[in-house]
Amino acid sequence: MYIPNAQSVLTAGLAMTGLLTEPSRVAKGEVMDYAVEKCLDKDGNIRCSKPFTVAKSTCYRMEWNTEGTLTHTTAEVRDAGSGELVYYRDTNGDWTPDKGELVYLDFKPKVVATGNQTVSYEVKTCE
Numbered sequence: 001m002y003i004p005n006a007q008s009v010l011t012a013g014l015a016m017t018g019l020l021t022e023p024s025r026v027a028k029g030e031v032m033d034y035a036v037e038k039c040l041d042k043d044g045n046i047r048c049s050k051p052f053t054v055a056k057s058t059c060y061r062m063e064w065n066t067e068g069t070l071t072h073t074t075a076e077v078r079d080a081g082s083g084e085l086v087y088y089r090d091t092n093g094d095w096t097p098d099k100g101e102l103v104y105l106d107f108k109p110k111v112v113a114t115g116n117q118t119v120s121y122e123v124k125t126c127e
Contacts, residue, residue: 021066023124026060027052027105033066033073034106035115048106049121051080056100059126063092064107064119072114073107075121082106 032045039048054060069107077087077095080102087095090110107124109115 005109023061023127025122026054027123027126029120030109030118030120031105033115033117034076034108039104039106042084047106048078051102051104052123053102054097054100056097057101059094059096061092061094061126062089062105062121063123066107066119066123068118070118072109072111073119074110076106077103078106 020063027049029049031049032041032047034047036045036047039046041047062075062077064073064075074088074090078084079086086097086101086103089095105121107119107121109117
């Protein structure tokens with residue numbers, strides 16, 4: 001006969017209340033867009049997010065905005081080791097990686113002459 005311990009009872013209770021499935025923040029911050037294609041430009045402006053880990057088959061919600069009424073950037077997720085493009089979006093939305101890896105974000109201007117803007121971003125697990 002199985003008799004649950006306190007940890008399994010607590011875990012089951014949290015799962016039933018939804019506390020284990022709430023979104024959690026993975027990354028958040030502000031960077032300059034990637035108009036100058038370097039993560040740190042000659043003036044010391046940070047143009048890439050800090051690296052963060054994503055897990056295979058886990059849904060992530062990516063949201064970002066820039067100054068002004070229209071967002072003018074696209075988000076690129078890049079492998080932190082190689083800089084290789086892993087995923088691309090031009091609107092806020094969800095992404096589910098094919099593999100777990102260490103990645104970072106950069107944001108590229110979509111419209112000519114709209115670069116060098118501050119981008120606020122947040123990445124959370126999906127609800």
